[in-house]
Amino acid sequence: MALVNMRDMLYHAHRNGYAVGAFDLVSLEFLEGIMAAAERCSSPVILSLAESHFGYFDFELIMPAVEAAARRSPVPVAIHLDHGADLASAIRAINLGCNGVMVDASHETLPENIRRTRKVVDMAHACGVPVEGELGYVPGVEGEDAERHPGEIVYTTVEDARGYVEQTGVDFLAVSIGTVHGRMKGEPRLDQQRLEQINEALKIPLVIHGGTGLSDDQFKRLIAGGVAKINYYTALADAAATQVRNNARAKPGGSCTDLTEGIRNVISAEVERCMRVWGSVGRAPELLARCTPWTPVEHLIIYNTQGITEHDVDAMMAEGRRVLSAIPGVRKVATGKAVEEAAQFRYCWLVSFVHPAVIDSYREHPAHVAFADSVFRPVAGERISIDYQVTDKEHDIDRH
């Protein structure tokens, strides 16, 4: 399996002078096109899901496909929440399978940005998940003309960046040095000197938002200045839209599948072009050898109850499924009853954690403590609890 720790991925890129593309996807065609390019190019890749796009697809439904694409792939992949609005968004994304999250409070004052980001970092780090913060303001909206959202760029300053990273503990920083989200007329003017000073001061992987519209030379200079992750969407969306228009012209009256045919190929071609410019091509083997795989943990409890009815047990299980599944880092809470009534242990909990770090944070979480101490343990004196790091067929790819 090649779902890997995004922190390892981006620190490798930062140290070795290349950048990993974080491509926002809005459909299966995007997912397949991005993955096809990464695999063709033996390149690491970040599958990015922007909260602002959640109106176009069901986040909960697309995540199993995104995770399956990552896990079956021979190249290193991370799954990232792009522009998460708040703590609740970050928890939801982690529990659905994102192993990197961005919190975007860049429109807030600096103290408020720090306060909100710190909360997300505390929660995410307790789940083993790295966090990207943003400082300064990158105007525009992905997929739209920049002139339609003419906000003022607020440039990131070195001093603010230093304080922000120290006080929030973010793993990566998105900087504002002149790029704009969406489609721009002309080439943006980038403040390269500012970027280099921030990189020198922070020494952590930097992120560029608004990748569409930059020249190859600009990208190369950004990467030399410490950029290790490039967010990219509008050019992919435009390529897909052009393909649909061409299909419509070539086959007037064509079916839905006639119209969407070839989208994944044009996306794949544009992603490959980016990967070549950004220097991530061919990096998969060395990176795989250095990245920690993203391996979940199954928290298993087998138990017997004393002094309560079967009906009470069912009610307790339902309550546990509800309260425990909301804890950060919990993928799933399942309950079971032994098929053989005479089994040594009649009942079980199967709780899936996104990462081994959740073993401790789950144990200490107030919702777990309250449930375990007041509801479960008083009636389940006889129990065995074990955490297993699990491997399945999808993990069986040749890593070398």
Ligand code: 13P
């Ligand atoms: P573009 O749409 O300009 O490529 O920017 C994408 C982005 O920054 C997503 O966060």
